[in-house]
Structure formats: structure tokens, C-alpha cells
Amino acid sequence: xxxxxxxxxxxxxxxxxTEEQAGRLVKEQxxxxxxxxxxxSSAVKSGLLDRVFRxxxxxxxxxxxxxxxxxxxxxxxxxxxxELCKKEGVDFILAVGGGSVIDSAKAIGYGMTNxxxxxxxxxxxxxxxxCLPIGVILTIAAAGSEMSNSCVITKEEGWLKRGCNTDYxxxxxxxxxxxxxxxxxxxxxxxxxxxxxxxxxxxYFSTGKTMELTDGISEALMRTVIRNVKILMEKPGDYDARxxxxxxxxxxxxxxxGCGTTGGDWASHQLxxxxxxxxxxTHGAGLAAVWGSWARYVYKTSPxxxxxxxxxxxxxxxxxxxxxxxxxxxxxxxxxxxxSIGMPTSxxxxxxxxxxxxxxxxxxxxxxxxxxxxxxxxxxxxxxxEKIFTMAR
Amino acid sequence: xxxxxxxxxxxxxxxxxTEEQAGRLVKEQxxxxxxxxxxxSSAVKSGLLDRVFRxxxxxxxxxxxxxxxxxxxxxxxxxxxxELCKKEGVDFILAVGGGSVIDSAKAIGYGMTNxxxxxxxxxxxxxxxxCLPIGVILTIAAAGSEMSNSCVITKEEGWLKRGCNTDYxxxxxxxxxxxxxxxxxxxxxxxxxxxxxxxxxxxYFSTGKTMELTDGISEALMRTVIRNVKILMEKPGDYDARxxxxxxxxxxxxxxxGCGTTGGDWASHQLxxxxxxxxxxTHGAGLAAVWGSWARYVYKTSPxxxxxxxxxxxxxxxxxxxxxxxxxxxxxxxxxxxxSIGMPTSxxxxxxxxxxxxxxxxxxxxxxxxxxxxxxxxxxxxxxxEKIFTMAR
Numbered sequence: 001x002x003x004x005x006x007x008x009x010x011x012x013x014x015x016x017x018t019e020e021q022a023g024r025l026v027k028e029q030x031x032x033x034x035x036x037x038x039x040x041s042s043a044v045k046s047g048l049l050d051r052v053f054r055x056x057x058x059x060x061x062x063x064x065x066x067x068x069x070x071x072x073x074x075x076x077x078x079x080x081x082x083e084l085c086k087k088e089g090v091d092f093i094l095a096v097g098g099g100s101v102i103d104s105a106k107a108i109g110y111g112m113t114n115x116x117x118x119x120x121x122x123x124x125x126x127x128x129x130x131c132l133p134i135g136v137i138l139t140i141a142a143a144g145s146e147m148s149n150s151c152v153i154t155k156e157e158g159w160l161k162r163g164c165n166t167d168y169x170x171x172x173x174x175x176x177x178x179x180x181x182x183x184x185x186x187x188x189x190x191x192x193x194x195x196x197x198x199x200x201x202x203x204y205f206s207t208g209k210t211m212e213l214t215d216g217i218s219e220a221l222m223r224t225v226i227r228n229v230k231i232l233m234e235k236p237g238d239y240d241a242r243x244x245x246x247x248x249x250x251x252x253x254x255x256x257x258g259c260g261t262t263g264g265d266w267a268s269h270q271l272x273x274x275x276x277x278x279x280x281x282t283h284g285a286g287l288a289a290v291w292g293s294w295a296r297y298v299y300k301t302s303p304x305x306x307x308x309x310x311x312x313x314x315x316x317x318x319x320x321x322x323x324x325x326x327x328x329x330x331x332x333x334x335x336x337x338x339x340s341i342g343m344p345t346s347x348x349x350x351x352x353x354x355x356x357x358x359x360x361x362x363x364x365x366x367x368x369x370x371x372x373x374x375x376x377x378x379x380x381x382x383x384x385x386e387k388i389f390t391m392a393r
Numbered sequence: 394x395x396x397x398x399x400x401x402x403x404x405x406x407x408x409x410x411t412e413e414q415a416g417r418l419v420k421e422q423x424x425x426x427x428x429x430x431x432x433x434s435s436a437v438k439s440g441l442l443d444r445v446f447r448x449x450x451x452x453x454x455x456x457x458x459x460x461x462x463x464x465x466x467x468x469x470x471x472x473x474x475x476e477l478c479k480k481e482g483v484d485f486i487l488a489v490g491g492g493s494v495i496d497s498a499k500a501i502g503y504g505m506t507n508x509x510x511x512x513x514x515x516x517x518x519x520x521x522x523x524c525l526p527i528g529v530i531l532t533i534a535a536a537g538s539e540m541s542n543s544c545v546i547t548k549e550e551g552w553l554k555r556g557c558n559t560d561y562x563x564x565x566x567x568x569x570x571x572x573x574x575x576x577x578x579x580x581x582x583x584x585x586x587x588x589x590x591x592x593x594x595x596x597y598f599s600t601g602k603t604m605e606l607t608d609g610i611s612e613a614l615m616r617t618v619i620r621n622v623k624i625l626m627e628k629p630g631d632y633d634a635r636x637x638x639x640x641x642x643x644x645x646x647x648x649x650x651g652c653g654t655t656g657g658d659w660a661s662h663q664l665x666x667x668x669x670x671x672x673x674x675t676h677g678a679g680l681a682a683v684w685g686s687w688a689r690y691v692y693k694t695s696p697x698x699x700x701x702x703x704x705x706x707x708x709x710x711x712x713x714x715x716x717x718x719x720x721x722x723x724x725x726x727x728x729x730x731x732x733s734i735g736m737p738t739s740x741x742x743x744x745x746x747x748x749x750x751x752x753x754x755x756x757x758x759x760x761x762x763x764x765x766x767x768x769x770x771x772x773x774x775x776x777x778x779e780k781i782f783t784m785a786r
Contacts, residue, residue: 001636003408008401014652015396212621213637213644216613224606243394244606247652251606259407259640 001260002209008254010147011173014247016239018177019137022052022094023059025173029133031092034063035085037105038096039070043139046183052096052137064088069097071283072276073104075119075155081108082118085132095136095171098192099143105134106151106169113168122153122162131168139180141246142192142284144199144253146174159277174250178242186236190341191284193229193245197222198287199252203264204309205377207302211260218257219312221248226313229341267375268294271388274366279352288343289350292335293392296328298378303327305377347393359389394653395602401647403540404566407640409632411570412530415445415487416452418566422526424485427456428478430498431489432463436532439576445489445530457481462490464676465669466497468512468548474501475511478525488529488564491585492536498527499544499562506561515546515555524561532573534639535585535677537592537646539567552670567643571635579629583734584677586622586638590615591680592645596657597702598770600695604653611650612705614641619706622734660768661687664781667759672745681736682743685728686785689721691771696720698770740786752782 013021026034034056036049043049049065056063066081085093085108095105109132111118120126136146145151150165184192200218225248231241251257258264271294272286281289299306303323310316310330314337319325335345344350354362364370367382374380380388406414419427427449429442436442442458449456459474478486478501488498502525504511513519529539538544543558577585593611618641624634644650651657664687665679674682692699696716703709703723707730712718728738737743747755757763760775767773773781 001408001633003411004405006405006407009404011402012397012399014399015394018396211637211640212633213614213617213641216617217610220609220613221606224609228605240394240605243653244604247604248606260636 023055036065073100078107082111098140099145102145136174141249147250147254194284203258208262265377270374301378416448429458466493471500475504491533492538495538529567534642535588540643540647587677596651601655658770663767694771
């Protein structure tokens with residue numbers, strides 16, 4: 001087992017009606033001037049924003065608001081937020097939304113406390129030395145950004161997507177009311193659950209050192225998501241199923257499912273990242289589209305690990321005399337599951353017909369012009385990437 | 394599922410050689426004058442204390458030290474610590490040891506930041522408003538105090554044992570090197586593992602609302618502890634087994650295994666508490682001695698819950714037509730396990746022959762002179778307690 005660090009300082013307030021505590025929670029942080037940051041109109045229409053404003057007012061906390069954050073949150077909005085925060089003397093940012101809104105809030109927070117162009121932090125030109133305190137009212141269970149250290153922003157000029165992941169960016173609190181996710185479109189729920197599963201699967205598939213307890217937790221988490229998203233296909237307003245998935249989303253990406261391991265594979269994420277750069281793809285759906293092809297391409301590196309996944313997560317029979325068979329049936333079972341919840345298992349099912357030229361370009365970009373490899377379970381070069389994209393097409 | 398709050402701000406630094414980071418970690422907290430608090434001579438003899446001192450010196454941090462903390466840590470030592478800290482202008486307490494040392498450190502920290510007799514906080518006469526920052530170098534995997542909010546101190550006058558549990562007392566960091574637990578006496582290892590299991594079992598046995606993900610995590614944790622303590626019976630220096638148990642000890646009591654449930658039962662802990670008050674009993678061993686009798690006394694309240702435990706944790710066959718049989722076989726399997734690791738499953742095996750009068754006195758004290766009940770799985774009055782002690786005798 002590897003040495004590890006585990007740090008999750010975010011205070012979680014989980015359950016029905018918890019958004020009413022927003023004001024109290026900000027006050028507990030000794031802050032008094034808040035930027036309420038949000039995405040589209042659903043937070044307005046549902047009345048959620050008004051409830052949050054009221055909760056702040058009840059504690060005598062002044063606030064300004066800034067909406068309009070889009071998926072793959074943009075640098076221009078971050079600049080707008082920084083300017084507004086400086087003008088208004090904001091000392092706390094309250095993100096009301098999902099991963100995009102949270103990441104945009106974190107980026108504004110970095111910009112407020114670091115004396116440089118905030119994009120320099122994302123390009124690695126400077127290391128951040130702090131971040132304004134951030135709180136979250138979570139409305140989408142998927143990205144896990146509410147408890148993770150990660151923050152990903154897209155610069156429109158050149159469509160560059162870059163991350164700035166530090167403990168400074170960990171939220172002070174996360175309010176999670178599963179009821180707030182009832183109104184999510186079906187496809188967003190399914191895609192979100194895929195994202196949650198993949199955050200654990202990327203860490204689970206390892207040829208290096210692992211930890212038995214971490215494996216057990218990860219397997220329980222994946223079984224829970226698979227069982228409960230099926231429930232939501234029939235009953236999108238099932239509170240308990242929404243709650244299981246919301247909590248799984250946070251635990252999947254807060255570090256718990258990686259303790260003692262060698263750090264995860266993340267090749268599927270890199271491959272999807274390029275797809276998402278070239279086409280308009282929902283992150284979770286893109287992951288589902290490439291995962292099976294990645295898995296079949298690499299499983300022989302450690303068929304035993306895939307067989308463990310097959311038996312403990314997917315409930316496949318253990319053909320102990322034929323570990324490859326068990327491994328492959330596990331991959332098939334996962335793809336069958338994806339299809340059963342309306343997720344694609346090929347790029348074509350995303351509505352994209354990849355040409356050979358496009359596949360070459362995807363691999364060329366993903367390999368940084370053939371200068372880097374990706375993946376840890378099996379290290380993949382540009383040629384490997386082309387083959388996987390071809391399998392996934 | 395119940396609403397819940399989850400807050401574990403403690404930064405965990407886990408693995409080989411991590412105690413060398415003590416100085417850096419204190420410096421990260423912007424503290425400069427440390428009380429190094431420890432128990433007996435083992436930390437001195439093993440050279441651990443010297444390594445910790447060196448690490449502090451390398452960062453230019455001044456320190457004083459105070460040893461002599463005993464199991465069931467005493468109020469007199471807490472007063473001694475407070476006096477020393479005030480005299481020396483201490484701004485950080487570094488506990489080097491297990492639960493007793495950590496709890497003693499927390500109590501000193503409370504005493505330093507609250508303007509009253511520290512015992513008033515334990516008697517509930519005043520609510521704490523803060524605590525000096527605490528860090529831990531953990532040497533015993535058992536109590537889970539390194540990540541929990543709990544702190545239990547014994548006042549020698551009247552042998553009163555009281556708790557002060559607040560988020561202020563959560564440690565800033567916990568350094569966990571499994572190698573530091575190699576030299577633990579066998580009985581301490583076994584008893585510690587029992588304590589770890591019981592922290593999860595007390596939360597797991599519930600007739601109220603539960604959370605599927607929490608159940609899955611709890612079951613994985615219990616299976617992990619059971620499997621790995623057996624390994625340690627043969628190979629006390631097995632690094633991976635020590636690490637699994639050390640991490641399980643923290644997760645078992647940091648709140649994770651209670652998320653979404655109705656708060657746990659804790660009757661076995663209350664019964665053991667009285668035993669420990671009357672006789673010299675190691676906490677974990679005392680829990681093992683009473684648990685089976687408690688379980689047989691209450692299981693009919695929800696045999697299905699015990700059957701789930703039997704199948705998912707103890708690997709008992711699921712006699713689906715006879716849930717009572719499955720439940721009882723699970724209890725028996727747990728007791729067989731305890732015996733297999735040298736733990737008692739009756740009070741007699743602790744070397745104590747309880748008289749009827751003593752049993753009455755234990756129940757009388759545990760029920761606060763017949764004025765309170767204990768337990769949530771099944772609410773137990775004084776008469777119930779007498780019956781359970783009689784079964785366990």
C-alpha cells in the first residue's frame with residue numbers, strides 16, 4: 001500500500017431543507033459580504049435563489065449575485081466575477097449549482113487572493129497562495145467538486161481547458177439537499193451518475209498497490225450508484241435514491257476512494273477530454289462512450305483486477321479457471337448497464353461519425369502532438385490512443 | 394434516510410516515515426511553541442519521541458514535553474498540562490500516543506481557551522467556545538479519537554468519567570505510520586480491533602432509517618478489520634494488515650459510518666462503561682464480553698438487520714425462510730471470531746466472577762439510579778440491563 005494524504009475539511013450539511021441554513025453557515029465563517037454565483041435560470045425559476053437570498057438576509061448578510069455560468073465554465077465569466085467581487089468588497093463566494101458553478105466560484109476565489117492574472121495559476125506559471133472562502137448549495141450530483149480540490153476552467157481563446165487543483169480551493173461547507181436534484185433532466189441524471197462511477201473507476205483500476213478497505217468502499221459505492229440510478233429511471237423523485245447518489249458523488253471524488261493506491265489511471269478522462277474539445281459532448285456520456293473500448297484494450301495488463309470488479313461490483317459469476325472470461329463479462333455487464341440507463345457505449349451513439357482523420361487528430365492532440373503518454377493501468381502512447389478511438393468509434 | 398452533518402477537517406498523513414513531517418505540519422498551522430504530550434515509556438524507548446523532537450527542532454519550533462498519561466486519562470494530568478502550557482506560552486499541542494493521550498491533549502486544549510474550570514465543560518456546566526489546535530502522532534489503532542470529535546476524561550475524585558464532544562476538539566492533523574503499532578502488545582492489538590469494530594457496529598445496528606451507501610461502507614470496514622486482525626495474530630509485523638486496521642480505526646469513528654442513520658445504539662458502550670468503572674477492564678475486551686449477550690437480548694426487535702450483518706459481514710448462509718436463524722448464526726459467528734483472537738465473550742473470561750449484588754449495582758449505576766434508559770435499537774431500562782449482565786456474566 002502507498003503512503004497517502006487525505007484532507008476533506010468541507011463541512012457537509014446533508015438532507016431536506018438544508019439550504020435554509022445558508023445564512024447561518026456563512027456567518028459561522030465570519031464573513032459578511034457574499035457573491036451568490038449561479039448558472040442558468042432553473043435556480044431562479046425554482047425559487048431556490050430566493051430562498052438562499054432570504055436566508056442570507058435573515059442573518060444580516062449583504063450579497064450581490066452573478067449568474068450565467070455555462071457547462072465547461074469560461075474564463076471570461078471568472079474575470080467578470082473577480083471584477084464584481086473587488087468592486088463590492090466580497091469576502092465569501094456562495095456557489096448555487098453543480099460542478100461548473102463551483103469551479104467558476106473557486107476560480108474567482110483564486111483570482112481574488114493571488115496577485116496575478118488568474119489564468120497564470122491555471123497555466124502553472126504561478127502557484128496559488130490562497131483562495132477566498134467558498135460555500136456550495138449543490139443542485140447537481142456529478143462532478144464532486146463540492147468536496148474535491150479540483151477546479152477546471154476553459155479559456156475561450158484557443159478553447160484551452162486547464163485545471164488548478166489545490167487544497168486552498170476546498171469548500172468551507174457544502175449544503176446538499178437531494179430534493180434540489182429532482183428536476184434535473186433525465187439525461188443529466190444518467191450522465192452525472194456515469195461521471196460519479198468513473199471518478200471511482202479511474203482510481204479503482206490500478207496495477208500498482210491498493211488498499212483492501214479502499215477497494216471495499218469503492219465497490220460498495222459503485223454498487224450503490226448502479227442500483228439507485230436504475231430506481232431513478234422509474235422514479236426520478238425517489239428521495240432515498242437521489243440521496244444515495246448525491247452522497248456517492250461527493251465520496252467518489254473527495255479522495256476517499258483513492259487512499260493507499262497509486263493515484264488512479266485517468267486515461268478515459270483524457271480521451272473524453274479531447275472528444276469534448278472537438279464536439280459538444282456531455283462529460284459523463286463521453287466517458288461512457290470510450291470506457292468499454294479502453295477496458296478491452298488494456299484489461300490483459302491485469303485481468304485479475306477486472307475480474308474482481310466483475311464479481312464484486314457487477315455481480316458476474318467468478319469463472320476462477322478463466323480469469324479473462326470473468327474480466328470480459330464484467331466489461332460487458334458495465335456496458336449493458338450503461339445502455340440500460342440510456343448512456344452510449346460508442347462515439348456513434350453520441351451522434352458523431354468519426355472519420356479516420358478525426359481519430360488521428362484526437363490522438364495527436366491527446367498525446368500533446370505525440371509527446372506524452374496517458375494512463376497508469378497501462379501506459380498509452382499516441383498509437384494506442386488511435387486504436388482505442390477506433391474501437392470506440 | 395435521516396439528515397446528517399459530516400465534518401472531518403483533520404488532515405491525515407498516512408504511511409511509512411510520516412512522523413518525520415511533524416515539524417513541517419506544526420509550522421503549517423502557524424504555531425511556534427508546542428507541548429509534546431505522551432503516555433508511558435514506550436515512546437521514549439522506541440526513539441519515537443526523539444525523532445519528533447528533532448523534526449520540531451529542524452523547523453525551529455520550541456517545545457516542552459509532558460508524559461505520564463494513563464489509560465482512562467485523568468483530570469489531574471489535564472490540570473498539570475494546562476498549568477505547564479500557560480507558563481510556557483504554548484500555542485499547539487502535539488499528542489504522541491493513542492486515544493488516552495489524544496483525549497488528554499484535547500482536554501488541555503479546552504482548558505487553555507475557555508475561561509472556567511475545564512471540568513465544568515465535561516459536566517456540561519458551560520459550553521466550550523474553542524480549543525487550542527491539536528495534532529497527533531498516532532501509535533495505537535483503536536479509539537479513533539484522532540479524527541473524531543470525542544474526548545473522555547476521568548476525574549479521580551469519585552471516579553467520574555465524562556465526555557466533552559465538540560468540533561473544536563477535532564485535530565488539525567493526524568500522522569499515521571502503521572509501523573509505529575508493530576510493538577503493541579498482542580492483547581492491545583486485539584482489544585483495539587474490537588473497539589474499532591464496535592464503533593461501526595454501534596452505528597450499524599439500527600431499527601431506524603439507514604443509508605445503503607453507509608451500510609456498504611460499514612460492512613466493508615468490518616470485513617476488513619476481521620480479516621486483517623487474523624493476519625496480525627500470526628504476523629504482528631505485517632505492514633499492510635497494520636495499515637488496513639489503522640485506517641479502519643479512523644474511518645470507523647470519524648462519522649462516515651453513521652451518515653444518514655438515526656445516530657447509533659451505544660448500549661454496549663454504556664454497559665461496558667460500568668464494568669470498566671467497577672473493575673480494571675480493557676475497553677475493547679469489555680465490549681467483546683457484553684456484546685453477544687446484548688445482541689441475543691435485542692435481536693428480535695429487528696432480526697432482519699442482524700441477518701444482514703450475518704450474511705454481509707460474517708459470511709453466514711442466508712436462511713431466507715428463517716431470518717431468526719440467520720441472525721443468531723451471525724451473533725455466534727461474531728463471538729467465535731472474538732474467541733479466535735483471544736477476546737472474551739463473557740465477563741467470567743475477563744477474570745471477574747460477578748455476584749448478583751454486583752450485577753444489580755452495575756445496572757443501578759448504568760441506569761443512573763433507575764432514572765434513564767440506554768440504547769436505540771431497543772430501549773433498555775434497569776431491568777433489561779440486569780438481565781443482559783446476567784446473560785453476560
